[in-house]
Amino acid sequence: MSPTRQELTRARETFFRSLSSRAGHVLPGWVAGVVLISVEDGGGGEFWRVAMRDRNVVVGKGSEPADATVTLSTGLFHDLITGNDQLIAAMLRNEATVMGKVALLLVFRRFFPSAPGSGDPRDRVDGCRWRERMDETVARSRPAERA
Numbered sequence: 001m002s003p004t005r006q007e008l009t010r011a012r013e014t015f016f017r018s019l020s021s022r023a024g025h026v027l028p029g030w031v032a033g034v035v036l037i038s039v040e041d042g043g044g045g046e047f048w049r050v051a052m053r054d055r056n057v058v059v060g061k062g063s064e065p066a067d068a069t070v071t072l073s074t075g076l077f078h079d080l081i082t083g084n085d086q087l088i089a090a091m092l093r094n095e096a097t098v099m100g101k102v103a104l105l106l107v108f109r110r111f112f113p114s115a116p117g118s119g120d121p122r123d124r125v126d127g128c129r130w131r132e133r134m135d136e137t138v139a140r141s142r143p144a145e146r147a
Contacts, residue, residue, distance in 0.1 A: 005041070008078050012039065015081045016048055016059045019111055023057040026110045031055075033104045036066035041074040050108065068100035068108075083113035 003011070037048040047063040070087075072080075076095055079085035087109040090096040098105055 002075075003078065005074075008074055011078060011081060012046070012048075015111075016050075019050065019057045019059055022111065023052070024055045027052055027055045027057070027107065029055055031104070031107050033067035033101060035104050035108050036063070036069040037077075038063070038069065038071040039074055039077045040071060052104070052107070066100065068098070068102065068104040070096055070098050070105055072096040080112045083115045086115075087112060 032053045033051075035050045035052065037050065039046045039048070047061060049060045049062050049064065049066060051058040051060075072090065072095065076085060076090055080087060080090070087096060087105065091098055
């Protein structure tokens with residue numbers, strides 16, 4: 001069952017409200033610019049402005065010009081904020097239109113979660129932590145010291 005329009009709106013608002021609290025952990029210090037996210041549905045759309053500077057974010061609504069603009073559907077945006085799709089993949093499929101400084105969008109995509117159940121494949125190998133497994137391999141490959 002797909003989410004209702006009200007649930008989609010609530011999910012978007014929750015996502016954008018959370019950006020300022022996560023910005024310090026997500027954004028590199030060099031980022032400065034405004035990203036405009038245009039979320040379109042059949043009856044119009046919403047415009048969200050995200051100003052990023054000094055590892056801080058200010059979010060507002062409005063369609064004023066920005067350094068980078070991405071236009072996408074309501075359904076696609078919901079998939080992005082739930083981790084069920086990735087922005088770059090959507091751009092390559094021509095489902096998201098990008099204009100302006102693409103580097104800002106590449107940084108902004110860090111706010112989107114990873115796919116559910118995904119993780120670094122190095123974290124698990126044969127039931128062992130990757131680093132522990134690597135240390136064991138290195139230890140076995142060293143020649144024995146002579147007494």
